[in-house]
Amino acid sequence: MLKILVVDDHAIVRSGLVMLLNGKHDMEVVGEAAAGEEGIQAAQMLTPDVVLMDLSMPPGMDGLTATEKLKQLIPDMAILILTMHDDDEYLFRAIHVGASGYILKSAPHEELLTAIRSVAAGNAYLYPTATKRLMNEYMERMKNGENSGTYESLSEREREVLARIAKGFSNKEIAEQLVISVKTVESHKSNVMEKLGLKTRPELVKYAAKKGLLNFE
Structure with a gap:
């Protein structure tokens, strides 16, 4: 059973993710957080297999900063960035700070589940169009x-x-x-x-x- 922590400042988004993930036989949401600082504390306490991290969480600590700090504290933590930003700069920054993967909120549910299982297994995951852009570059x-x-x-x-x-x-x-x-x-x-x-x-x-x-x- 994969233990997952959801970090997103939108309660409705968190609720939808919890319903989706808890409905899978191999996944369980063990905690939620609405800001970067809260997410770091929850991750240290709950030691999830995967942290689903939102990128933009105003006015608190953003997802990239939280990811970087969390990776410094727990280097082996798998962190999957879940965002609406289809942007190369954010993608490169996420990779640099140690994120295990980057996926868009507009992605189909099955793609999100695949991404979670992939980073939990120690692999990296990028959404298909991002991979194509990196290869083209x-x-x-x-x-x-x-x-x-x-x-x-x-x-x-x-x-x-x-x-x-x-x-x-x-x-x-x-x-x-x-x-x-x-x-x-x-x-x-x-x-x-x-x-x-x-x-x-x-x-x-x-x-x-x-x-x-x-x-x-």
């Missing part, structure tokens, strides 16, 4: 000869410079923070852009967001 990069331009190809210093540029720091500020010259910062920036095949600052910021290098709290 990868194939496009391969076609353009960008497959060697990965984050892993950057040096530790280049990664530090990349993160700070994306967060809006000037070359002078970065130089002061890393105790290096402005000229060295410019050199690292040039290397980063060349290795990653990026041409503009917005492209660099988007890349950094996908890699989870920005603080969104």
Whole structure:
């Protein structure tokens, strides 16, 4: 029997999920929470097999922050993001903070049940169109000869410079923070852009967001 914790700020949504999941022979909802902080506490107390985590829960802690904190406390916890946001940025951020899966609230019930069973078994789950988009992006990069331009190809210093540029720091500020010259910062920036095949600052910021290098709290 899979033990499931439902974290969503909408009572009606929680009620529908509880009815659906408790109606399955291999699932049981052991708890509910209406906010990120409450979800973390419930997960620690109830130790569910799977946490169904909503993405947006104003005005409290959002689902991504709650997921990141919960994974720090219980690394093996399977967390499935359940959201209305069909958005690449949210998807990449969810993966970065440790979510086991990402599925839309508009998905058919059977797909949700499949996702829950999949992450409970230790697998990752992405809804079909998201998987297709990720594959298309990868194939496009391969076609353009960008497959060697990965984050892993950057040096530790280049990664530090990349993160700070994306967060809006000037070359002078970065130089002061890393105790290096402005000229060295410019050199690292040039290397980063060349290795990653990026041409503009917005492209660099988007890349950094996908890699989870920005603080969104």
